[in-house]
Amino acid sequence: MDTVREYGLFAEGERVVVAVSGGADSVALLDLLVNLQELGLYLVVAHLNHQLRGSESDGDEEFVVRLADSYKLPVEARRVDVRKLARRQRLSLEEAGRVARYRFFDEIAATHGARCVALAHHADDQAETVLLRLLRGAGGSGLAAMRPRSADGRYVRPLLRVSRREIEEYLAGRNLSCRTDSSNSDTSFLRNRVRHELLPFLAGYNGRIASQLATTAEMLAADEELMEQVVAAAFTRYGVFENGESILNMEGVSAEPRGLRLRLYRHALRLVKGNLARIGFVHLHAIDRLLHDAGTGASLDLPDGTRVKRGYGQLIFTIGGREELSREWEVVVEGAGSYNLPGGTVLVVEHGEVPTNLREIKPTVVYLDAERVPFPLHVRNFRPGDRFAPLGMAGHKKVKELFIDCKIPRDRRWRVPLVFSMSRLVWVAGVRPAAEACLTPSTADVLKVEILGLMP
Structure with a gap:
């Protein structure tokens, strides 16, 4: 596998x-990784049942579970009503x-301590x-499409240079079976029309x-x-990201070529927003007009509550509610009960029993050893x-690095409560507990802690 190396x-x-969906490509990928013996990888199979095709979807799930068992690998399967979502x-x-x-994959990776999917x-x-x-209209960054390794290193694609025909030949050579998703032939989906109509048409011009x-x-x-390296260096010269805001020096940015200016705006928005969803060329062009043609105090509202304001010699990128979320707060938890936290979340603390199946616990719930986590608890937001x-x-690991690994958007990190006991961080709510606070075979007193209202 040249791409892996x-x-x-x-x-x-x-x-x-x-x-692993059960389709030809994912079955081939799993078999290849199992047989990549020189690396000795510890593999965890993950399958999400979208519940879109009834018994067919359930059959896919059963197939993947059996497949994982044939390799003697752990498997995580979950059902989500995607139509309802x-x-x-x-x-x-x-x-x-x-x-x-992707939400499911991130959770499974966090549960198993896996660096990548x-x-x-x-x-x-x-x-x-x-x-x-x-x-749909994209520039160079969009047409670069998928990469063997995502920018944050979270997702890897070992087969990105392998064709569908080569995958099918590999399965045949290995005598491996797979599932066929009937929805892949449904041309009401744009991707399927591109696959079954546009690509074959273009193949008439270039095979x-x-x-x-x-x-x-x-x-x-x-x-x-x-x-990306050029833009990062330019942002270091002209910009700063602090307290959830991106700030660009207008004089320095305005002297740069238009192509670099637009990329700087994208970089500043990504830092504030956590992604570039719904941000298009029209928005970047509007920011450029704000830089050159507007007066001090003028502002521009962008998708998802993002705002760009022209200050004195500065372009300031913020997101709605940032001021409240970035302000430091702390709540003392004296004992069992329900506690309202800033940002609209609620912390519920109660004594309980050891759960029968730890794997079925939601990320928003944690069970702790009460003797190792004495009251009072101190709950506050993230600090550098x-x-x-x-x-x-x-x-040990920095909480900031954990947020990056788990793809927690920057605009949500300030909302995630951190639970402390005796100055020790015991739970990053909804993300990961501390090893030293978790249940052991000798645990006698169980503390159940749940966070309600935390944005996914």
């Missing part, structure tokens, strides 16, 4: 979550499924993604169109890596420098 996707002996969050079925999958995207998927983004598009994406990704020894990880 070239990009150093895995470290020897590390834990890796493998996303789409209605609730006003998303398309495709986007709701994607949101549910292996996805089975291949070269034909890459070609489809390039065309989809081209149809290797899928391979060429994937190669183009890889070349653009290399350019993007270089540009906070660190602890998280469950499932070796040694």
